[in-house]
Amino acid sequence: MNPLTNLARRGLFLFDPETAHGLSIKALRSGLVPSCPAKADKRLSQTVAGIDFPNPIGMAAGYDKNAEVPEALLKIGFGFTEIGTVTPKPQAGNDKPRIFRLVEDEAVINRLGFNNEGHGAALARLKTCSRAALIGVNIGANKDSADRVADYVNGIHTFYSVARYFTANISSPNTPGLRDLQARESLAALLIAVLTARDEEARSSNRYVPVFLKIAPDLTEEGMDDIAAEVLAHNLDGLIVSNTTLSRDGLKDQHQAKEAGGLSGKPLFEKSTAVLARMRKRVGPNLPIIGVGGVGSAETAAEKIRAGADLVQLYSCMVYEGPALPGRIVRGLSDLCDRERLSSIRDIRDSRLDYWAGRKV
DSSP states (O other), X not given: OOHHHHHHHHHXXXXXXXXXXXXXXXXXHHTOSOOOOOOOOTTTXXXXXXXXXXXXXXXXXXXXXXXXXXXXXXXXXXXXXXXXXXXXXXXXXXXSOOEEEEGGGTEEEEOOOSOXXXXXXXXXXXXXXXXXXXXXXXXXXXXTOSXXXXXXXXXXXXXXXXXXXXXXXXXXXXXXXXXXXXXXXXXXXXXXXXXXXXXXXXXXXXXXXXXXXXXXXXXXXXXXXXXXXXXXXXXXXXXXXXXXXXXXXXXXXXXXXXXXXXEEEGGGXXXXXXXXHHHHHHHOSSSOEEEESSOOSHHHHHHHHHTTOSEXXXXXXXXXXXXXXXXXXXXXXXXXHHHHTOSOGGGGTTXXXXXXXXXXX
């Protein structure tokens, strides 16, 4: 970490995590964070789910919940970004404090609870963005919703004209009962409804927008079997593996580890990568998968790809590494292509699939 980045981190760490997050959004929106777009490298570009990605590194959902700075994020090195999770109605989320830094572990625990300004606010902002901007929309359900499936369908219809892809988030641990949608019967009903809504919009607009499903890392082998079967049966466009974990294994900060919520950051890397590989084994080589969890360097990003990911997202590690992280990872992947004489970063995909699928985590 360079001295300027270290100084900026120390300054932000003087504030509680949620205040610091808000300050970082304001800095991006005001232009205080300088643009540093990643140098174009055709070896890092690829077409996934029908979308041309300039590089495989994306900002995960959770950072820009209300679509305040998607284009600013694309200017600091990300190849794509994902706003949300956004719900039909605005909601405050859970009581504060609800974000906790585990500095020794370079991890974060959050129990935000889908705090966001609702569909209307996010849609208004996205309508001002360039149509060329590669922005995905992560949709969810309100905590008090009488029909959660209908909330996801609402998200498809609301954002269809502005989303480059959708993510149905059924894996946050912070909305009671949400992860129950990963159960096979419930998942089948959700996928049928969401994909029917997408197909209706595609026919009327003559524009196809892919839909991804974001799953938890805390699944049983049977749970992974069920998800893979339903995903393949309904021709879903892709998976995002994974959301935060409820596990606290191996943490140094045992005080903060007692906080309820989902854990993200470096300690999530091995667990999420093993689940990624196991899902790749189950769904086969053709279904797109985005790998998330503990990505804080070019090597960890590359390892996600070796374990079966087509694209990679990050968020929590940027809390510790600063806004230069995406550009640094992209440059590192270009260097890897040089060292290994790769014609495409895709050449390493699945090269350590068996290793990660066999990891006991």
